[in-house]
Amino acid sequence: MGAKGENNRQRIVEAADQLFYTRGYNxxxxxxxxxxxxxxxxxxYYYFKTKDEILNAVIDNRLLGVQxxxxxxxxxxxxxxxxxxxxxxxxxxxxxxxxxxxxxxxxLSSELAKDDAQLQQASVRAFEVIRQWLKQQFxxxxxxxxxxxxxxxxxxxxxxxxxxxxxxxxxxxxxSNAEMKEWVNQQTLN
Amino acid sequence: MGAKGENNRQRIVEAADQLFYTRGYNxxxxxxxxxxxxxxxxxxYYYFKTKDEILNAVIDNRLLGVQxxxxxxxxxxxxxxxxxxxxxxxxxxxxxxxxxxxxxxxxLSSELAKDDAQLQQASVRAFEVIRQWLKQQFxxxxxxxxxxxxxxxxxxxxxxxxxxxxxxxxxxxxxSNAEMKEWVNQQTLN
DNA sequence: GTCTATAAATAGATAGAC
DNA sequence: GTCTATCTATTTATAGAC
Numbered sequence: 001m002g003a004k005g006e007n008n009r010q011r012i013v014e015a016a017d018q019l020f021y022t023r024g025y026n027x028x029x030x031x032x033x034x035x036x037x038x039x040x041x042x043x044x045y046y047y048f049k050t051k052d053e054i055l056n057a058v059i060d061n062r063l064l065g066v067q068x069x070x071x072x073x074x075x076x077x078x079x080x081x082x083x084x085x086x087x088x089x090x091x092x093x094x095x096x097x098x099x100x101x102x103x104x105x106x107x108l109s110s111e112l113a114k115d116d117a118q119l120q121q122a123s124v125r126a127f128e129v130i131r132q133w134l135k136q137q138f139x140x141x142x143x144x145x146x147x148x149x150x151x152x153x154x155x156x157x158x159x160x161x162x163x164x165x166x167x168x169x170x171x172x173x174x175x176s177n178a179e180m181k182e183w184v185n186q187q188t189l190n
Numbered sequence: 191m192g193a194k195g196e197n198n199r200q201r202i203v204e205a206a207d208q209l210f211y212t213r214g215y216n217x218x219x220x221x222x223x224x225x226x227x228x229x230x231x232x233x234x235y236y237y238f239k240t241k242d243e244i245l246n247a248v249i250d251n252r253l254l255g256v257q258x259x260x261x262x263x264x265x266x267x268x269x270x271x272x273x274x275x276x277x278x279x280x281x282x283x284x285x286x287x288x289x290x291x292x293x294x295x296x297x298l299s300s301e302l303a304k305d306d307a308q309l310q311q312a313s314v315r316a317f318e319v320i321r322q323w324l325k326q327q328f329x330x331x332x333x334x335x336x337x338x339x340x341x342x343x344x345x346x347x348x349x350x351x352x353x354x355x356x357x358x359x360x361x362x363x364x365x366s367n368a369e370m371k372e373w374v375n376q377q378t379l380n
Numbered sequence: 381g382t383c384t385a386t387a388a389a390t391a392g393a394t395a396g397a398c
Numbered sequence: 399g400t401c402t403a404t405c406t407a408t409t410t411a412t413a414g415a416c
Contacts, residue, residue, distance in 0.1 A: 232403085233399080
């Protein structure tokens with residue numbers, strides 16, 4: 001837990017986070033992480049016993065990022081509908097990366113589904129946090145099926161991501177995201 | 191093009207097709223394909239110069255499967271709405287594999303997006319065929335924005351797939367697919 | 381804590397006998 | 399067309415000096 005050590009550890013995690021996103025977990029080697037950080041491969045094993053442990057640290061790092069983003073959305077407004085709209089901005093604000101590499105959470109979950117059930121389960125924790133947050137917003141809007149709405153919204157965003165990435169179609173992403181915002185605005189009890 | 195050769199070639203392609211789906215392209219080795227087919231690794235290079243060529247053959251094989259499925263949907267009814275409903279059955283009919291491994295086309299495209307732009311583009315050809323077919327159905331329903339509807343439906347199915355696979359949530363897949371069928375039934379010009 | 385050297389396993393790919 | 403043996407490069411991981 002020394003200061004210097006934590007610094008190097010965090011640099012490894014952040015480089016791995018980016019590489020796992022842009023190249024995929026299985027296609028990222030220790031050499032890649034070493035090249036990006038300048039830290040020799042052998043040193044990695046002082047902080048992580050296995051590559052899986054690096055992945056778990058990356059998953060934790062992404063979870064922190066998600067929680068931070070949700071806090072920013074919470075700070076936007078007292079109105080849950082406004083907070084939901086703020087959340088959807090994540091697609092628009094990252095559209096260039098989304099079209100090129102997909103969703104960091106969705107593509108990792110899809111990759112690990114073919115690899116290791118336990119690692120996939122860990123990677124889905126960030127989705128669970130978002131799902132819980134979305135559910136809270138829909139509940140505040142008065143919906144009794146708030147969890148279903150949360151899943152619907154997550155699925156909608158993942159669908160937009162997968163198809164805009166497959167077809168490299170940014171206009172589709174922009175149109176679909178705008179339509180999703182309309183949908184959010186229509187979420188009202190009659 | 192000899193009969194025996196084509197037989198072995200097709201066995202390699204079909205084993206690779208299944209392995210690329212359940213383990214991913216990068217995580218499937220020649221040894222895996224050899225173990226599944228009983229054909230020695232060295233023989234692979236008589237039919238395919240590189241692993242990429244096997245992938246291209248798998249992509250072609252999947253495209254044939256898609257075209258065959260769309261022909262079955264065409265045969266269902268003269269009513270384009272009925273044909274669209276028949277198409278959505280693909281999720282329900284494969285729900286066990288979908289929850290475990292995702293969509294063969296979507297997960298491959300997502301994997302190759304991080305690997306090789308050219309291979310990804312090839313893998314998306316099957317999506318393009320489906321998109322064109324869906325567009326045709328919506329056009330017959332009288333929609334001028336038929337291509338947008340086609341993309342919306344593809345995205346919706348991919349979103350259902352990614353999230354039901356992430357959460358291993360078959361009830362969500364079933365509910366979402368039922369709601370998509372309602373949506374299809376509501377696709378009418380006013 | 382940091383780094384070099386290297387082990388052990390596996391990958392894709394090749395050469396050549398049959 | 400089929401198969402065995404092998405090459406070369408790369409991978410995760412370890413040992414041990416500093």
